[in-house]
Amino acid sequence: MKLVKTYGRTAKIAAALIASIEQRGAVSTARVEPVVRRILADVRKSGDTAVKKYAAKFDSLKKNQPLLVTREEMQAAWEATAPELQAAMMVARGNILAFAEAQLPKEWSISTADGVKTGQIIRPLGSVGCYVPGGRYPLPSTLLMTVTPAQVAGVERIVVCSPKPARETLAAAYLAGVNEFYRIGGAQAIAALAYGTALMQPVNKIVGPGNLFVTAAKQLVSTECGIDMPAGPTEIVVTSDQGYAPGIAADLVAQAEHDPETLAVLITSNEVLAKEVATEVKLQAKDNKLAKQSLTAQGAIFITKTIAEARDLTNRLAPEHLTVDSAADLKWVQNAGSVFVGDYAPQSMGDYISGPNHVLPTGRVGRVRGGLSVMDFVKVITVQEYTRKGLGKLGPHAIALATAEGLTGHARSVSVRMRSTR
Incomplete structure (x- = not known):
C-alpha cells in the first residue's frame, strides 16, 4: 500500500493520488465502454443467439446446456448443501428480511386544509432483474441481498442472472423461492434483462453488483430500463485514529480479495497507527494473491495533519464501505454506502449476515444515495383529493x-x- 502524508513534502503526491481516486468511477467504466456497447447492440439485434454466443465464450456455457435453470436443479443444490451452510443462509435471509420490512415505506395521508387530503400510496415494481456475480467466487449472499428485499416489496416477477452459478448460489435461490434463473452474466445478461429476448421478457429495473463490464452495461441501458446504481469493484475506507491495527488490516485485505480493481484506503492523523496497519497488511496479504495485487495497485494510506482533515477527505471519497472508530463519528459522516462502527464490526459481517444490504454505491455515487434497499423495488405514488x-x-x-x-x-x-x- 502507498503511504503518503497529505502535508509537507508529499502534499502534491497525495493531492494527485486523491484526485485520481475521486475520478475512479468515470475513468474505469470508460475503458470498457466500447466493448460493452458492441455486446449490447449484438444482443438487441440477435437476441438469444447472441446471448448464447457470449455465454459460451465468457461463461463456459456448454453447447446444449439450457440458459434457464430449473427449480429441480436448485432443489438438488439445496439438498447437497451442508447443514451448517443451510443454517447460515437461513439466518442471513431472516436478518435481510427483517431489515427490509423495517425499511418499507408506509402509506399515509394528511389534511392541509378543510376538504383537502394529500398523501402517498406504495406500489411494487412489476419486475426486476437481480444480477449475481459468479466469476471468481460463488456469491449466494448477493442472491439473498437482491431477491429478498424485492420479495418484501411485493415484486411479482423476480429474475436472477448469474454466470456459471455455483451450487451454493443455486441453493440460495431455492431457499429464496426463485422461479426464473438464467445462467448468464456480463454485459450480455444486462442486455437481455433490459431489452428482452425470445426466451426472457425484459424487466422494469436491474439491480446488483458486478465488474466494470456489468457496471458500464447497466449505465448504458439505464435510458430504457431502471437501474439501482453503479455497484462496481469493491471499495473500502477506514477512517481511524485509535483503531485496532490487525483488525483494520484484516478488513482492508478482506475487501481487497474481491477484485483486482478494489480500492482500499486508510485515512488517519495517527502516523504510528498508519505504519502499524501498513505492516499488518503486508503480513496478512502475503499468501492472498488477489488481495496483494489490488492492494499494490490501488491500496493507499493517507496520513493527515488533523482529524478534521481526515473526516473531510473521507466524505470527499464517498466510499462504498466505511469503518469509523465510534458511534460519535456518525455525526460527521455525510457520504458513504454503509458504515461500520468500532473494533468489533468487521465489514465482512455486513457482506453476509447483519441485514443491511451489501449492494452499495461505488465510484463516489455515495454522495447521492446509499445502498440497495426495499425502496429500490417500490414506487411512492402521491395522491391528492379535494x-x-x-x-x-x-x-x-x-x-x-x-x-x-x-x-x-x-x-x-x-x-x-x-x-x-x-
Whole structure:
C-alpha cells in the first residue's frame, strides 16, 4: 500500500493520488465502454443467439446446456448443501428480511386544509432483474441481498442472472423461492434483462453488483430500463485514529480479495497507527494473491495533519464501505454506502449476515444515495383529493400562481370546477 502524508513534502503526491481516486468511477467504466456497447447492440439485434454466443465464450456455457435453470436443479443444490451452510443462509435471509420490512415505506395521508387530503400510496415494481456475480467466487449472499428485499416489496416477477452459478448460489435461490434463473452474466445478461429476448421478457429495473463490464452495461441501458446504481469493484475506507491495527488490516485485505480493481484506503492523523496497519497488511496479504495485487495497485494510506482533515477527505471519497472508530463519528459522516462502527464490526459481517444490504454505491455515487434497499423495488405514488369546500379554499391561490406564469388553461381548469354546480 502507498503511504503518503497529505502535508509537507508529499502534499502534491497525495493531492494527485486523491484526485485520481475521486475520478475512479468515470475513468474505469470508460475503458470498457466500447466493448460493452458492441455486446449490447449484438444482443438487441440477435437476441438469444447472441446471448448464447457470449455465454459460451465468457461463461463456459456448454453447447446444449439450457440458459434457464430449473427449480429441480436448485432443489438438488439445496439438498447437497451442508447443514451448517443451510443454517447460515437461513439466518442471513431472516436478518435481510427483517431489515427490509423495517425499511418499507408506509402509506399515509394528511389534511392541509378543510376538504383537502394529500398523501402517498406504495406500489411494487412489476419486475426486476437481480444480477449475481459468479466469476471468481460463488456469491449466494448477493442472491439473498437482491431477491429478498424485492420479495418484501411485493415484486411479482423476480429474475436472477448469474454466470456459471455455483451450487451454493443455486441453493440460495431455492431457499429464496426463485422461479426464473438464467445462467448468464456480463454485459450480455444486462442486455437481455433490459431489452428482452425470445426466451426472457425484459424487466422494469436491474439491480446488483458486478465488474466494470456489468457496471458500464447497466449505465448504458439505464435510458430504457431502471437501474439501482453503479455497484462496481469493491471499495473500502477506514477512517481511524485509535483503531485496532490487525483488525483494520484484516478488513482492508478482506475487501481487497474481491477484485483486482478494489480500492482500499486508510485515512488517519495517527502516523504510528498508519505504519502499524501498513505492516499488518503486508503480513496478512502475503499468501492472498488477489488481495496483494489490488492492494499494490490501488491500496493507499493517507496520513493527515488533523482529524478534521481526515473526516473531510473521507466524505470527499464517498466510499462504498466505511469503518469509523465510534458511534460519535456518525455525526460527521455525510457520504458513504454503509458504515461500520468500532473494533468489533468487521465489514465482512455486513457482506453476509447483519441485514443491511451489501449492494452499495461505488465510484463516489455515495454522495447521492446509499445502498440497495426495499425502496429500490417500490414506487411512492402521491395522491391528492379535494371536496368542493377544499377547492374553494386553495383554488384561488392556484389560480393566482397560474396567472402569474401566464398559463391561462391551468387557471381555467381550477376556476371552472369552482363554478360547477354538480
